[in-house]
Amino acid sequence: MPPLFLRKRLTEESDGDLLKRYGKDGDIGILGELYERYMHLVYGVCLKYLEDREAAKDEVMNIFEKLVTVMLGQEEIINFRTWLYVVAKNHCLMVLRSRRSETAHMDAMINDPVFFMEKSSEMHPVEEEGGMDTRRLEECIERLKEEQRRCIELFYYEGYAYRQISERLGLEEGKVKSHIQNGKRNLRICMSSE
Numbered sequence: 001m002p003p004l005f006l007r008k009r010l011t012e013e014s015d016g017d018l019l020k021r022y023g024k025d026g027d028i029g030i031l032g033e034l035y036e037r038y039m040h041l042v043y044g045v046c047l048k049y050l051e052d053r054e055a056a057k058d059e060v061m062n063i064f065e066k067l068v069t070v071m072l073g074q075e076e077i078i079n080f081r082t083w084l085y086v087v088a089k090n091h092c093l094m095v096l097r098s099r100r101s102e103t104a105h106m107d108a109m110i111n112d113p114v115f116f117m118e119k120s121s122e123m124h125p126v127e128e129e130g131g132m133d134t135r136r137l138e139e140c141i142e143r144l145k146e147e148q149r150r151c152i153e154l155f156y157y158e159g160y161a162y163r164q165i166s167e168r169l170g171l172e173e174g175k176v177k178s179h180i181q182n183g184k185r186n187l188r189i190c191m192s193s194e
């Protein structure tokens with residue numbers, strides 16, 4: 001199949017004629033033909049703003065799906081190409097805004113000590129119903145990898161929050177949480193062995 005810009009138009013009708021027919025019939029095939037004429041433009045806009053080929057391709061399809069509903073309620077569009085450019089640009093800006101919002105939300109959750117608060121049953125790295133063997137626990141802690149050991153000690157024994165440990169050890173907060181979780185798992189394995 002030849003690239004879009006080399007394909008012949010299915011019909012020689014003008015954009016305005018196709019818009020009128022779509023407005024009257026609501027036939028998606030008509031809208032598809034019209035959209036196909038400018039798909040390369042939409043892709044270019046998406047690629048410019050999103051800077052990712054796969055994301056741009058996805059949004060080209062999302063914009064078409066959006067047009068199916070938006071176009072029916074539109075008053076007369078004077079220049080479809082210009083109107084579509086603005087729609088594509090605004091759509092991409094909304095995608096970027098949504099991404100920033102998601103990132104900010106995740107950052108807020110990661111930095112919220114309540115969000116990552118351990119369940120009360122897990123407030124100590126290893127605790128069993130019959131109490132625990134502290135000497136054995138200390139031996140197991142000493143066997144941990146250095147970063148896991150430091151994170152466990154700072155979190156459970158010295159009461160530091162993830163952010164404080166991160167700053168103190170020069171690690172990302174996600175790494176701190178990972179070291180604590182992996183350290184707890186390794187402590188449980190160590191405590192249950194022998």
